[in-house]
Amino acid sequence: xxxxRVQAEAFDLGEExxxxxxxxxxxxxxxxxxxxxxxxxxxxxxxxxxPAMTGKALEAIAAEAAERxxxxxxxxxxxxxxxxxxxxxxxxxxxxxxRGDAFAACAFIMDYLKTGAPFWKKEETGGESRWVExxxxxxxxxxxxx
Amino acid sequence: xxxxxxxxxxxxxxIGLDGETRDLAARTVGEALVALSALGDGYASAFAEPYxxxxxxxxxxxxxxxxxxxxxxxxxxxxxTGG
Numbered sequence: 001x002x003x004x005r006v007q008a009e010a011f012d013l014g015e016e017x018x019x020x021x022x023x024x025x026x027x028x029x030x031x032x033x034x035x036x037x038x039x040x041x042x043x044x045x046x047x048x049x050x051p052a053m054t055g056k057a058l059e060a061i062a063a064e065a066a067e068r069x070x071x072x073x074x075x076x077x078x079x080x081x082x083x084x085x086x087x088x089x090x091x092x093x094x095x096x097x098x099r100g101d102a103f104a105a106c107a108f109i110m111d112y113l114k115t116g117a118p119f120w121k122k123e124e125t126g127g128e129s130r131w132v133e134x135x136x137x138x139x140x141x142x143x144x145x146x
Numbered sequence: 147x148x149x150x151x152x153x154x155x156x157x158x159x160x161i162g163l164d165g166e167t168r169d170l171a172a173r174t175v176g177e178a179l180v181a182l183s184a185l186g187d188g189y190a191s192a193f194a195e196p197y198x199x200x201x202x203x204x205x206x207x208x209x210x211x212x213x214x215x216x217x218x219x220x221x222x223x224x225x226x227t228g229g
Binding site: 116117 | 152154155202205207219221224225226227228229
């Protein structure tokens, strides 16, 4: 029901939501989230992942969202490789008859993905690179759904 | 126990390998870490702080007390930071 893609290439939110709702009259809501590389001191970011596990982990999170809320479809895209400030990293778009289900499923997927999908970010700042540390807030954001 | 080992992020960098196949005297993930730590400074450095490590066995997250099986894929990595 939710299409999962893991890719190096960029994506376009407008195109993804157009595809989800094209030719349909049962959809009353599309909720979406796009995560971007935040700049400032960070000059670039490289996302490493565990190819054999990533798709499986994202599919499981998407299936859990579809189980919990009444949704009609969706797209989940996560990029890997080297990205620059302003580049899109992750996209979640969910369609539903009503906004409540679409908003909740979208937020749930992002909160679960932060702690449950095997990606690791390495930031480049001033010619040096360092691995991003996991945040306690991310575990708290996930646990609010239990 | 023969295992297909995979390392990611700074675990991979400290060990200097992204993966390897090894026969280890270990029944659990935790015991595999102890056996690997004895192999050299890179391993010892990567596994010095077990609370900073996470594990997946055959592509599912597991705890350090998870039982290993012959030929399993054991991935060792830091807490994930995607999204």
